Amino acid sequence: MERKGAAIEEVTLKDRFSALSNLPQFFKLVWQTSRVFTITSALIRIVRSAIPVAILYVGKLIIDQIAHPGQGGVSHNYLWELVVVELTLAVLSDVLGRATALIDSLLGDRFANFTSIKIMHHAATLDLEQFEDSTFYDKLERARQQTVGRTVLLSQVLSQVQDLITVGFLAAGLVVFNPWLILILIIAVLPAFLGEAHFNDKTYSLSRRQTPERRELDYMRYIGASDETAKEVKLFDLSGFLIDRFKQLSDKFYKDNKQLAIKRSIWGAAFSLFGTCGYYGAFVFIVYKAVQGTISIGDLTFLAGSFRQLRGLLEGILTRFTAVSQGAIYLKDFFEFFHIQPKIVHAGKSLPFPDPIKEGFVFENVGFKYVNSENWANRHLSFTMAAGEKLALVGENGAGKTTLVKLLARLYDPTEGRILLDGHDLRDYDLVELRHNVGVIFQDYIRYQMTVAQNIAVGNIGEKENIGLIVQSAKKSLADLLVQKLPGGYEQPLGKRFNQGVELSGGEWQKIALARAYMKNAQLLILDEPTAALDARAEYEVFQRFSELTKGKTAVLISHKFSTVRMANRILVLDKGELLEIGTHQELLQKNGRYAELFNLQAKGYQ
Numbered sequence: 001m002e003r004k005g006a007a008i009e010e011v012t013l014k015d016r017f018s019a020l021s022n023l024p025q026f027f028k029l030v031w032q033t034s035r036v037f038t039i040t041s042a043l044i045r046i047v048r049s050a051i052p053v054a055i056l057y058v059g060k061l062i063i064d065q066i067a068h069p070g071q072g073g074v075s076h077n078y079l080w081e082l083v084v085v086e087l088t089l090a091v092l093s094d095v096l097g098r099a100t101a102l103i104d105s106l107l108g109d110r111f112a113n114f115t116s117i118k119i120m121h122h123a124a125t126l127d128l129e130q131f132e133d134s135t136f137y138d139k140l141e142r143a144r145q146q147t148v149g150r151t152v153l154l155s156q157v158l159s160q161v162q163d164l165i166t167v168g169f170l171a172a173g174l175v176v177f178n179p180w181l182i183l184i185l186i187i188a189v190l191p192a193f194l195g196e197a198h199f200n201d202k203t204y205s206l207s208r209r210q211t212p213e214r215r216e217l218d219y220m221r222y223i224g225a226s227d228e229t230a231k232e233v234k235l236f237d238l239s240g241f242l243i244d245r246f247k248q249l250s251d252k253f254y255k256d257n258k259q260l261a262i263k264r265s266i267w268g269a270a271f272s273l274f275g276t277c278g279y280y281g282a283f284v285f286i287v288y289k290a291v292q293g294t295i296s297i298g299d300l301t302f303l304a305g306s307f308r309q310l311r312g313l314l315e316g317i318l319t320r321f322t323a324v325s326q327g328a329i330y331l332k333d334f335f336e337f338f339h340i341q342p343k344i345v346h347a348g349k350s351l352p353f354p355d356p357i358k359e360g361f362v363f364e365n366v367g368f369k370y371v372n373s374e375n376w377a378n379r380h381l382s383f384t385m386a387a388g389e390k391l392a393l394v395g396e397n398g399a400g401k402t403t404l405v406k407l408l409a410r411l412y413d414p415t416e417g418r419i420l421l422d423g424h425d426l427r428d429y430d431l432v433e434l435r436h437n438v439g440v441i442f443q444d445y446i447r448y449q450m451t452v453a454q455n456i457a458v459g460n461i462g463e464k465e466n467i468g469l470i471v472q473s474a475k476k477s478l479a480d481l482l483v484q485k486l487p488g489g490y491e492q493p494l495g496k497r498f499n500q501g502v503e504l505s506g507g508e509w510q511k512i513a514l515a516r517a518y519m520k521n522a523q524l525l526i527l528d529e530p531t532a533a534l535d536a537r538a539e540y541e542v543f544q545r546f547s548e549l550t551k552g553k554t555a556v557l558i559s560h561k562f563s564t565v566r567m568a569n570r571i572l573v574l575d576k577g578e579l580l581e582i583g584t585h586q587e588l589l590q591k592n593g594r595y596a597e598l599f600n601l602q603a604k605g606y607q
């Protein structure tokens with residue numbers, strides 16, 4: 001995958017306008033989050049937008065009533081009525097302001113939850129390969145940041161619309177008096193707008209460049225203080241090393257951000273001064289007209305007030321434009337994450353998974369290369385695995401054993417060649433059925449910080465309430481005995497991360513993980529070094545049971561222990577990703593090749 005993210009560093013004004021095209025999609029999401037909140041917020045804002053001009057106008061009427069009373073003198077009743085109207089408007093403005101803030105914050109929370117769930121759903125559909133790509137993580141990280149950050153965008157856009165309407169009302173008054181005032185106003189606020197746009201670009205580029213380092217920073221924070229790492233961090237005395245790296249990264253962020261923040265405030269102050277000069281120029285003009293008697297004192301207050309408010313509003317609108325377009329650019333990152341599509345998907349007309357498997361698997365010149373690697377992890381693999389056969393994979397570290405089983409489970413598809421099951425390409429089978437029929441326990445299985453029952457149920461999560469099946473699976477993997485000793489039994493939380501969790505030994509965890517393999521009636525069982533942490537007796541028992549329990553089923557075992565390996569019907573020896581030998585234990589010993597060499601080496605160790 002290309003490093004697209006790092007390449008975009010400067011954002012032009014054109015980019016900003018084109019990024020606004022993300023807003024409809026954004027509002028669709030907001031609308032899906034809550035229709036009631038969206039409509040209420042919009043309605044309140046429309047009402048609020050008319051209030052400032054109404055307040056100014058009532059103020060003008062009050063002053064004119066006092067300064068230029070008609071022939072009958074000041075009408076007290078009329079004056080008090082105006083004051084009451086002014087007060088009502090001010091109270092209304094305040095109440096509606098608070099109501100909008102409340103609705104925006106509730107809508108914001110719901111939006112953050114809604115989009116977080118959407119991200120989790122989408123992430124779950126993606127391929128393992130995509131998770132192994134660092135650019136993907138950058139995108140995921142940016143998308144995650146957007147879930148919270150974008151709620152601000154929502155109120156910004158709504159406020160923008162509200163202020164634009166208010167500007168329309170206020171500007172109407174100014175235009176009637178003198179259209180040139182509007183022009184002065186625009187010239188006065190333009191530099192501030194351009195300055196803001198410029199600095200927002202810089203902030204965006206900086207934050208984009210910093211994404212990989214930010215992830216590293218989070219990682220340092222995590223390994224510096226987590227239950228999983230505490231043991232090694234203490235023993236190897238790593239805290240100083242981790243803190244140094246954290247400090248180095250955070251200092252760099254601080255320095256970069258500080259430079260930009262200082263420049264931004266200096267320029268901001270200069271532009272604001274320019275705007276203030278423009279405002280006072282126009283003010284002098286209005287005062288002059290009042291002195292001349294061309295306009296009334298009430299008009300003076302109305303116009304000066306309108307002008308002051310317009311300046312504030314226009315500045316707000318223009319700076320908010322950059323913030324909104326900025327948000328829209330970030331939205332692009334957000335939607336980009338949803339555009340990442342999995343490659344391993346259902347075939348158009350998928351075949352049902354055979355039940356039972358009749359012939360078995362055939363590897364036809366299968367090769368696989370990881371996306372971020374130059375080397376072939378598997379190459380030229382051609383062999384058959386009959387239905388019901390137990391095949392053991394043997395080979396040195398990095399020989400490609402785990403990769404081979406990942407191909408069988410369709411976590412990846414072969415880069416070249418194909419794998420056939422009962423005469424059809426594995427890719428032609430229904431993916432959901434395939435996953436359901438292949439049970440895999442990897443050497444780096446997850447120790448879920450959840451209850452025992454949940455830890456076992458992950459092998460077939462649809463059966464999470466089926467406690468009978470969970471207990472039965474635990475009995476098969478020899479985990480039942482250890483569960484009985486736990487104070488909470490099957491409801492006992494495991495791991496130390498949460499309250500009342502109990503930590504298990506490596507072998508005990510492994511027995512729990514093994515139970516997952518028995519949770520579904522899988523046709524193909526794959527155990528990748530499932531007994532590495534078991535003691536000798538437990539390992540023997542586990543395999544005795546495994547053979548009995550999987551009679552007639554196809555199974556692949558990966559193990560470095562030859563006592564385990566010899567229980568398989570046939571053994572496949574891998575070397576640098578390629579098939580070196582295949583045969584029964586006896587055949588391979590007679591052949592006196594690599595298998596015999598490794599077997600004798602291990603046997604010698606026991607003598």
Ligand SMILES: Nc1ncnc2c1ncn2[C@@H]1O[C@H](COP(=O)(O)OP(=O)(O)OP(=O)(O)O)[C@@H](O)[C@H]1O
Nearest residue numbers: 132370373377395396397398399400401402403404
């Ligand atoms: N996710 C990955 N991305 C890139 N390369 C990988 C990845 N996983 C494994 N490899 C590489 O592929 C090769 C085969 O790895 P694999 O895990 O299949 O070996 P293995 O035989 O299972 O090793 P071990 O006995 O140590 O578990 C190795 O050279 C490894 O570096």
